[in-house]
Amino acid sequence: MVQLEPSGPGLKAPKPKYGHLSEIDPDFAPLKEEADKNFAALWSLPLDEFKAAWLTAPVALPNNAPQPGQEYSVVDQEAPVRDGSRIGLRVYKPLDPPTNAVLVLKAHGGGWVVGSHEVEEVENRFLAAQGSAVVVSVDYRMAPAYKYPYAINDCFDVLKWCKSHAFKLGIDPEKIIVAGGSAGGNIAAVLAQKARDEGVSGLVGQILNIPVTCHPKLFPSDKYEYGSYQQNKDSTVVDAPRMDWFWHQYLPNADAEVYASPLLAKDLSNLPPALIQVAGMDPLRDEGLAYAEALKAAGVPVTLKIYKGLPHGFYMFPQLKQSQEYWDSCVQFVQQVAQ
Template identity: 35%
Template sequence: MDPELEAFVPLFPRADLTDPITQRDNFAQLAASVPSPDTTGLDIEDRTVPADPEVAVRIYRPRESPEPRGALIWLHGGGWVMGNLETEHPWAARIATGSGAVVISVNYRLAPENPFPAALDDAYAVLNWTAEYAAELGIDPDRIAVGGHSAGGGLAAGVALRARDEQGPAICFQLLNQPGLDDRQQTWSVRNFTDTPWMNSDKVAAAWRHYLGPATATQYAAPARATDLSGLPPAYIAAAEFCPNRDENIAYAQRLLEAGVSVELHQWAGTFHGSQAILTAEVSQRQHAEIYAVLRRALA
């Protein structure tokens, strides 16, 4: 493991999702400990997307970017059971500042109270709203991307599949950072990473149980189950070396390539799931810089 990251491992809470309500509070406390981002160059606005039910979003607009701008619909991590607009604020603000894109952070419904497809429906409603009101939002409708971290990355991939299949709004790019893609848990990494920091195989299994509830997993819940990946937007996929999701991330990237989809894949050596939150580490700084650069290119 990267030595700068390894020094922080004892400070991370035990990877556990048996009690999602308690873990939400713990996650919020952990997120609050992350240094606040510089938002002086951003206009930040909370909006409500009309849907059934309504979906709260937070929009980050870089002041110096010309209109119309490219936009990223951003879906937070947290195993589908944790996270909200506040916990995701540092991530979303830094992405907007670093990339120059309008970032629309989505407060999707959480499991287990709201199992699949609630979160996917919320994310898809935000995609449709963004495309419909692009002019009002100062967004170029031809430059709308979807992205997310961990569970949010899996949601973003599911949204891309659904938009393709339902002839929904055009998505120009998908940014998938350590995404949760496969509920079957058969890869080497998910079977062997039983005590890795923050995310291990037991936590992955619990997250999928909470998210799916009684539903049968479809390709929109677990995109790795999709048999046809053709016609999807270009993708950037980042995997962490000591992450249960690592092998399904790499396999999904390869399958996208075989389906004719342009993919940039980066397996970050020495990292673990979510370790990019340790901003002082040099490898984390490179991860953030790469995400910003990838988005600038994708939305140019």
Template identity: 40%
Template sequence: MTSIANHRSANAALAQEDPEWAAFYAKHSAAVPVLEGTAAEMRARSAALKAKAKAAGTGVPVIEGVTVKDVQVPTTDGAEITVRVYTPIDGTGPRPGLLFMHGGGWTLGDLDGEDSACRSVCVGANVVVVSVDYRLAPEHPFPTGLNDSWNSFLWMREYAGELGINKDALSIGGSSAGANFTAVLAHRARDHGIKLLGQLLRIPCVCHLDAYPPELNLYSMEDLKDAPLLSRRSVELFLQYYAADPTNTDMSPLLNKNFAGLAPAYIQIAGADPLRDEGLAYADKLKHAGVTTKVDIYPGLPHAFGFFTNLSATVKYAADLVDAMKSINSGTLHY
């Protein structure tokens, strides 16, 4: 059982270990990847665990009721990236659209890793989801992945009609590093005069470690420095590979001075995640600026717990996202 006796954060009680997670981790710790080492080593380790889960039949079940199509999208630097478009089979459009960006510390991850979440939101909330296979660091450091995501958003907006999307009902969302992109792009969209229906941030990273504002008392990074799945060392490596200026608000959206006029926000935070306190601080900044912001917290669970499908919290985590997407689309999201 994780001790929180020496934790400095005012949110320390949120890290008290979830009993179901504790039992799972005690039995299956070998299935929990260690996100340390070179980018190649982390990618190989993650791929091996995915292959093992698939062979054992313990992977994520495929959600039906959706058509899936991969499309090549040109980038502003002359390359091409793939986006995966999920469209509900039932009913007709145009529907709301959601741009979704996967997690993985800007270094790991792909379209398949977030396939279940995209399918779930597509079918459950009746939206067209465009998932972005942005280019990864360290081969493509800051701001390549961010710009790929923004470019994909502009592409989705331009071709909304062909995609069966209502151009005036667009949202953006993502997990972890993808939530970092989401927060940045919400500011960028506002500054370009583009109105979003909402933004969905799952277990977000919103500030570089080296730029933590001391007055915000973001202690969870140190309190939970040895957490499973994502440790402080993991964060340090990912930031090293991404190679962004710590104080650039395109890296650290928490440092923005103006949060007014941003799209309604839904934020999911894991209680035993080193990123917990910065996510909570970001939610506070949004609320203080008058932005409708709903936060769901999953006490005692680590970063990216949602990949472990046999946890009851994972079921709730997925259902909460669908419910939030529905609320955003209907304009009924509330604090």
């Protein structure tokens, strides 16, 4: 476990650049107590039950969520990966898809440990129904049984499989957006780097929502402001100690692997344009902002959206107006880069 510094008035004082972003949003404030109670109960479960609970939890759908069979179609299938295993995919398509549609390759969130396609079900529906994209969500293998780099390799192999099956999927193999939230945002950022490094063509964008970009033990705090791990260490949904736990399941020795901590990459040039969305009351806030800053410094176009006073995974509260803004931003980004 990463050792958190002792708390105290001085240590918890807001940092000058981003500290104000932790001031709780007034629309979320009345939801916080119940949310904290529900997530505390979830976190109290043994690992097997914890994983199962994420698989069986109902999706919180907004009233305007696109409906299957009416606004998009969805099918489940499989794709092979390098060790001979077959990985589950969920494919969302517009009902009237354009010829050679853009592909959004989605890695779901869940700390590389829990979750499924349903974690970002709402976003996937909007991307297919309103973004006219073919969305392929990857059921990559998860820790602790499958530690780093299984999630990366599974998703990268599916990326290459999608390119080779472009006709069947109805996609343009040279018009691909890698996307994900939280740990999925980490995977998407790594896929963009790995595709560049290995000469895999076709990536035109990356959607990095509330992303994990660096192990907290390795964060270059001499280069970027890093106060959110302390300031938001008790935050709703995922707090700092629980994020440490996720890291320990995935990368127990905190190795300085660039494909685990993409912020550590020495070269971020020649990567596709990025949408980065960050929550202000999230322990991961400052690493998302640091990655945006690093990409911009490397000449990569970045669209940055910051949601002040909201916790990690706030889109799970569809009654918040910012949740719709979050989904709309993904759709708009896809539409822009797909032109």
